[in-house]
Amino acid sequence: MTDQVSLSIAPPGESHPLQKTGAALLALALLTILIALSGIGAKYPLTISLLIGGLITAGAIFYSLPYFRALPGIRNNGIMRNPSTDRGAIAWGVAIFITGFYIVLYWFPHLLEGLIRTADPLSYLLRDKAANQWFMYSIFYTLAVLVMGIRFIAKYRHVRYQVIRTISVMFFQLGFAFLIPAFLEKLNRPEFYFSYFWPLKYSYLFPDDVGYLVSSGNLGIFMVFWGAVMTFIATPILTYKYGKRWYCSWVCGCGGLAETAGDPYRHLSDKSLKAWKIERKLLYPILVLITIITVLLWLNSWKGGTILGGISGTLAMWYGFFIGSIFSGVIGTGFYPIMGARVWCRFGCPMAAILGIIQRFKSRFRITTNGGQCISCGNCSTYCEMGIDVRAYAQKGENVIRASCVGCGICASVCPRGVLKLENLSEKGRFDKQVSNDQNSL
Amino acid sequence: MHIVIIGNGITGISCALGIRKKDATAEVTVISSESEHFFSRTALMYIYMGHMKYEHTKPYEDWFWAKNRINLVRGYVSRVHTESASVNLENGRIIQYDKLLIASGSKPNKFDWPGQNLPGVQGLYSLQDLQNMELHTRGISEAVIVGGGLIGIEMAEMLLSRQIKVHFLVREKYYWSNALPEEEARMISRHIREHHINLQPETELREIIAGDSGKVQGVITQAGEIIPCQFVGLTAGVRPNISFIESSGIKTNMGILVNEYLETNVANVYAAGDCAEFESPRPDNPAVEQLWYTGRLQGETLANTLTGNRTAYQRGIWFNSAKFLDIEYQTYGTMLPELSPEQDSFYWEHPDGTKSFRASYRRNDRSIVGFNFLGLRFRQLIAEEWIRNRKPVDQCIRELQHGWFDPEFSRPYYRDILNAFLACTDFKPVSIN
The missing domain is CATH 3.50.50.60 (FAD/NAD(P)-binding domain)
Incomplete structure (x- = not known):
């Protein structure tokens, strides 16, 4: 054990040499991206893409090596004093950078032409066609989930739930959200994401998409069937059995990015009662909105456009612009370093809304509080990415049963007294207090 | 009113x-x-x-x-x-x-040590203590902690998080052995050393010495050893x-x-x-x-x-918890460092030295007295119920799974515990009612 470095990961004011190396490699990756944009990327796509991918991967792994070398345990040292994780100057810089990247990606992709071309070699390999900005973006997205997933596993390797869950989100991102859709294109099949469902991927139940899929053959029909079954049958059943976590922190790509790349920012979520009120005022209306839009679109296509004319189509377009692009992309990811990683999941995602309603009212899932053992320290609430005041429940000996809980299990991992446990148990007694008779009788 | x-x-x-x-x-x-x-x-x-x-x-x-x-x-x-x-x-x-x-x-307790009121010498109880500790540990390289209790180990972890070398003076033979049975105290002592804390058992403070600037420069132990340091944590109870x-x-x-x-x-x-x-x-x-x-x-x-309903204080079945660096501790029932003559206890420790289990019971009817869990989580309600109902230790250990509180997918150490228990006692099968 003597070769283990001491407890601290990031003492304030200094960094481990490995972390400095990692940061240097990441800086080189950024430089290479800049150079790629100049047109060099189009000239030497393979070399440049390998360089970018290699530098990012190596940089991130070097950066997380101190976690692997430290003794296993919770190491959140200095997070509240680090300018990159404490809404400091670096955090603002990163937030502006990511937000700006999304704006360019969505509305000015031609500015990224040189970079997009570096994605061509992989694009031809996987899909037999040239890359566009979305393929380039999904490479970066997947890379972020994978390398930050490795960091996450290093950090929480003493908790098997965290390790297995993270392998799961890495697997679904790489396989279901990256390789399979690309491979389907290679086979001249519709590009389809088997891990996204209506209403998160709202267009999958829009008449246009359904019509297109059905007309594309048996596989397309299966895709429509898959999407409908997942939304209407599998989702309620799985959520009843395991809570919304089966999706939000095990499968979903948005959740996957939040859990991995967003882990350094999880404590930035707002825990105030006010934020909870805003959450409810935003989340459920968005679910209602997308449901209405979907129903209108179907009515319209059924009646041949005679109902409401083009309004439903316009509504769908605006929904896509404000909710699909601006909320989930620009704000949802761009504001990671300022508002935490689950802004979209908490305030916007209609899938999370449905899952949450089921979890709250009809599910076996809960976070059990271990009797009177809570010392109200607040680690659980601080590190809840969904802004749940977990302590408020734990210190009263109440189970945590909240619509928004994504079941990431970090509250249970950071608890220094072993007070919290994620469980799927019988619905009976789910809302009962977990304190002993001695204490109840008071 | x-x-x-x-x-x-x-x-x-x-x-x-x-x-x-x-x-x-x-x-x-x-x-x-x-x-x-x-x-x-x-x-x-x-x-x-x-x-x-x-x-x-x-x-x-x-x-x-x-x-x-x-x-x-x-x-x-x-x-x-x-x-x-x-x-x-x-x-x-x-x-x-x-x-x-x-x-x-x-x-915090102070025992009239010379130098106990110097700047940079303090306990840790209040918000003001924390502010002082922040002030007096900034940029220092070595610290001494006196007293091996729960605050002492917390202070050690705190200082360690800032890369400050910690000398941890403990009066007893092992860390907190006035509360933990010897096996647990030894395991935690090993864990403390793995974290590069200089744990010095059977060592007591004689005096704290100041440098020319009036700040702490080191301590002298009862044995006359001088330990240089710039901060002294006094954690010998409150x-x-x-x-x-x-x-x-x-x-x-x-x-x-x-x-x-x-x-x-x-x-x-x-x-x-x-x-x-x-x-x-x-x-x-x-x-x-x-x-x-x-x-x-x-x-x-x-x-x-x-509010008008005169009620006597009853603390119920005893419980407590702590965390020693990375090892969580939960205890249920009255678990004394020394067994009373009419009690016996079963102890299991994982070879990795970060998890252990103890069940103490009355020798005459084998009824359970209490549990110590280190690096393992257990449900308080179950432990209380078993202790209150004087459930036989054999049955408790066979049913540990019911109260297991480790996160999902954790290794089922209750099986290792049961196997170890079966190997060392004449296990009496109990009827399931």
Whole structure:
């Protein structure tokens, strides 16, 4: 054990040499991206893409090596004093950078032409066609989930739930959200994401998409069937059995990015009662909105456009612009370093809304509080990415049963007294207090 | 009715909230010199380590107190006048009470060591202690901690998080062996050393020496060894913080003397939490209870009495918890460091030295007395039920899974424990009813 470095990961004011190396490699990756944009990327796509991918991967792994070398345990040292994780100057810089990247990606992709071309070699390999900005973006997205997933596993390797869950989100991102859709294109099949469902991927139940899929053959029909079954049958059943976590922190790509790349920012979520009120005022209306839009679109296509004319189509377009692009992309990811990683999941995602309603009212899932053992320290609430005041429940000996809980299990991992446990148990007694008779009788 | 509470720690606040729950009209005032709002003292270490900020340690948002009509007064109580039923604040303000609860907590023990009042020598109890520690440990390279209890190990972890070399002086043979049985104490001692803390057992402090600048320069042990350091943590326990009630007529010994109803010798004056001392404690119960849990329980109990339902304090089946660096500790039942002659115990330890289990039982009927869990989590309700019902140890260990509280997908160590148990006892099969 003597070769283990001491407890601290990031003492304030200094960094481990490995972390400095990692940061240097990441800086080189950024430089290479800049150079790629100049047109060099189009000239030497393979070399440049390998360089970018290699530098990012190596940089991130070097950066997380101190976690692997430290003794296993919770190491959140200095997070509240680090300018990159404490809404400091670096955090603002990163937030502006990511937000700006999304704006360019969505509305000015031609500015990224040189970079997009570096994605061509992989694009031809996987899909037999040239890359566009979305393929380039999904490479970066997947890379972020994978390398930050490795960091996450290093950090929480003493908790098997965290390790297995993270392998799961890495697997679904790489396989279901990256390789399979690309491979389907290679086979001249519709590009389809088997891990996204209506209403998160709202267009999958829009008449246009359904019509297109059905007309594309048996596989397309299966895709429509898959999407409908997942939304209407599998989702309620799985959520009843395991809570919304089966999706939000095990499968979903948005959740996957939040859990991995967003882990350094999880404590930035707002825990105030006010934020909870805003959450409810935003989340459920968005679910209602997308449901209405979907129903209108179907009515319209059924009646041949005679109902409401083009309004439903316009509504769908605006929904896509404000909710699909601006909320989930620009704000949802761009504001990671300022508002935490689950802004979209908490305030916007209609899938999370449905899952949450089921979890709250009809599910076996809960976070059990271990009797009177809570010392109200607040680690659980601080590190809840969904802004749940977990302590408020734990210190009263109440189970945590909240619509928004994504079941990431970090509250249970950071608890220094072993007070919290994620469980799927019988619905009976789910809302009962977990304190002993001695204490109840008071 | 005006109820005045001195101290906004867990005891005072639990009582205030309990009163408000049972009586919507009582006027409740909480006086604190330490902080504007209630915060969790147990989280002080996490502020220092940068896991949390002060605001994260407040269990209730700031608007909560006004909404629940609990008056918060910031001030230091300098005197209590029982004849006129009032308390004096240092700033001259006088507050009248109908009922008074003194829940003023503790202060760190000092044992007249030379140099104990130097800057950079301190305990860790209050928010002010934390501020001092922040100030006096900035940029230093070595520290000495005196006293191997729960605060000592927390302080060691704190200093370690800032790359400060820690020398940990412990009077006993192993860390906290006045509370832990030897096997557990040895395991934790090994764990402490793995973290590169210089644990020095059977070592006592003789004096603290200052350099020319008047700051700490090192300590000298009873054996005459000099350890250079720039900070000394005094963590040899705490004692009731009651100096301000001198000459008030309230009877004290070590703490404020109370009966089982937490009543003092003066009518309408109560004491609870760290600062209270039971005049005749129940067998096996300490006279002064200095835990978060007991403070909360005493505060909640007293809320009944203060709202007209006189209730005796009963702490139920004993439990406690702690965390020694990376090893969590949960204990249920009365687990003493030395077994009593009519008891026996079964101990299991994982080869990796970070997990262990102990079950103590009465030799005559093999009924369970209590459990120690290290690096393992167990359900309090199950442990309590088994201990209360005197379940046979054989059955408990066979059914450990029912109370297992480790996260999902964790290794089922209850099986290893059962196998080890079966290998060393003549296991009696029990009928399933």
